[in-house]
Amino acid sequence: MKEVLYFSASWCVPCRQMKPIVEQLEADTGVSFRKIDVDTDHITPEKYRVLSVPSFVLVEDDQEISRAVGAQTGKELSAALAL
Numbered sequence: 001m002k003e004v005l006y007f008s009a010s011w012c013v014p015c016r017q018m019k020p021i022v023e024q025l026e027a028d029t030g031v032s033f034r035k036i037d038v039d040t041d042h043i044t045p046e047k048y049r050v051l052s053v054p055s056f057v058l059v060e061d062d063q064e065i066s067r068a069v070g071a072q073t074g075k076e077l078s079a080a081l082a083l
Contacts, residue, residue, distance in 0.1 A: 002031055002058060002059070002060045002065070003031065003032040003033070003034055003059060003060075004031055004032070004034070004056050004057065004058050004059075004081060004083075005034055005036055005044065005048065005056070005057040005058075005059060006018075006022060006033045006034060006036065006055075006056055007036050007045055007048075007050045007053050007054060007055040007056070007057070008035055008036065008037060008038070008053050008054055009037060009038050009039050009053050010037065010039065011039075012053045012054065014053075014054055014071035015053055015054045015071075017071055018054050018072075021072075021073070021074045021077065022035075024074055025074055025077060025078060025083065028074075029083045031058075031083055033056075038050065038053055048064065048067075052069060054069075054070065054071060055067065055068070055069045055070075056068045056069075056077065056080075056081060058081045058082070065081075065082070066081045067080075067081075068080035068081055
């Protein structure tokens with residue numbers, strides 16, 4: 001099953017700006033976005049070599065398919081992740 005790992009942090013302003021975009025993409029595509037707080041979960045960001053937030057990693061069966069880094073429009077994020 002495909003899902004997007006959405007790496008975020010409470011102090012990250014662009015992450016907060018991405019919230020409605022993420023919610024809309026989740027509704028439009030049916031792909032689940034799992035928010036991961038990099039301040040509380042240190043293992044998952046390390047596993048996927050995430051160095052900045054916001055970052056988005058599309059995975060299927062624990063394998064990375066695509067990734068996008070930084071605040072983007074819904075159209076840009078959808079294209080970058082091939083949703």
